[in-house]
Amino acid sequence: MFNVPENQASLWTTYSFQKGDLKGLGFGLGLFYVGERQGDSDNSFTVPDYLRTDAAIYYRRDNFNAAINIRNLFNVDYISNADNGRIFLQSGAPLTIIGSISWEF
Template sequence: MGNQIANVPRNAASLWTTYTIPNGNLAGLGFGLGLFYVGEREADLANSFQVPSYVRTDAALFYRRGNLDLAFNVRNLFDVDYIDAVDDALRVYVADPLTFQFSVTYLF
């Protein structure tokens, strides 16, 4: 059996779910939560070292009314330190820390 491909985990999984309030004064307000698992993976083609597994949690708060969408997203909610990618032993890319994003969309 040969070496594993670099940066490709044997196991990975993700789950994202949302709920939007359908009626009442808060109709259009929604919440979301996502979990992302990436298993241990080889860091180079020689399989000389491994990158550890991680679990990242993301969250969202959004409001949709007519043609207007407002969204507040949080990536890496618990500020987990993990390696996003590796080119070789000298180029290891640490993932972004806790990150906030706000967006406004109007459809016409």
């Protein structure tokens, strides 16, 4: 099958301070690997593998949540999708930063 890697893996981990003045502050780091894959059903070309790194910093206290999520931290240039041909190869998103604030009640 085209656009399906033989190997793919991801790891996401977080750490939150549990005590003291920094209680509620946390950090996260994620690694996403997608292996080489065929670009079309004829197997006439391959799409290269890539490793993307994501990160987050957040603060959670009582019902308040605030976060900054960073996708593609090192701005890696990669192909995220092939359309069964060489005409359309979709590039992965560049460095993206998203902030959010929420209050739960």
